[in-house]
Amino acid sequence: MKKVIAALAVTGILLSGPINSEAALGDQTLKANMKHQDVVELQGVLQKKGFFNSNHRSTYFGASTKRAVMNFQKKNGLRADGIVGANTYKALSLTKKTSSQVKAASSKTPSTLVSVAKKYTGVPYVWGGNTPKGFDCSGFLKYVFKEGAETSIPRTVADIYNKGTKVSSPQVGDIVFFQTYKKGASHAGIYIGGNKFIHSSSSKGVTTTSLDNSYWSQRYLGAKRIIN
Known part of the structure; x- marks a missing residue:
């Protein structure tokens, strides 16, 4: 024994x-x-x-x-x-x-998020739109984060701005925010690197823009990190 x-x-x-x-x-x-x-x-x-x-x-x-x-x-x-x-x-x-x-789920990286976002380039801007038939800026973010990062985020830019961790310098996959037609965060896009972000613009639909752009640089509020 x-x-x-x-x-x-x-x-x-x-x-x-x-x-x-x-x-x-x-x-x-x-x-x-x-x-x-x-x-x-x-x-x-x-x-x-x-x-x-x-x-x-x-x-x-x-x-x-x-x-x-x-x-x-x-x-x-x-x-x-x-x-x-x-x-x-x-x-x-x-x-x-x-x-x-679990390994497959963890493969959802910021780069994956950006790849998903880019495939919708050219989709027209539609007020209140949240599908590939047409996006407004927050509808685009919510759709892409769900598909590309399996992460649910709020529907409005103001609510998204209250979520996540504030970062001093954006990295790929972070959300960049802007103050446009009203005080506070009212427009946002996904930072893709190279000082550029992808967003649903009211004039161009889903497009990539430089943060140095004269219009957006004056209205930049900062960045938040939703996924690590």
């Missing part, structure tokens, strides 16, 4: 305490302080089940999300640790992503 125990200890099968299957699942596990697109889906499911009360969903797994998960776990007889692993995924009726699916 002693030999068996020793062998188990050497192979790592014998542990000092109970196995926490929720916390030992690796990259696919969702837990507090993580930032991942799957958190948005998690919050939506918890909301439908009456455990997540906030109308604001994001990729961040914060205190309110953890509390909702713990309440759900208690209700369903699970270990209430606030960690979404195999057992909690199953109880939520969510399909746990494989490592290859």
Whole structure:
């Protein structure tokens, strides 16, 4: 018997305490302080089940999300640790992503976002437009971020401006903002590098413009980073 125990200890099968299957699942596990697109889906499911009360969903797994998960776990007889692993995924009726699916999701980079944006070059400007048949400036951003980064952003420029992290110098994939017909952010585009940005212009539709352009340079407000 002693030999068996020793062998188990050497192979790592014998542990000092109970196995926490929720916390030992690796990259696919969702837990507090993580930032991942799957958190948005998690919050939506918890909301439908009456455990997540906030109308604001994001990729961040914060205190309110953890509390909702713990309440759900208690209700369903699970270990209430606030960690979404195999057992909690199953109880939520969510399909746990494989490592290859997670890798595919993480391949959505700022460069991917820019590539998606560029393919809509020439689409006409349409007030209130949010499809490839016609975009206004914020409709274009929302559509491209959904397709190119699997990220949901607000519908208006003013609301987008209140989201994300302010940066001193834009990098590829950041959103650049401008003050045009009213005080505050009222126009925006995606920075593509080379001091240029792509946007839906009321005069040209989806087009690429230099930040040095005399009209836009005088109205530039700054940049925000939505995706890392």
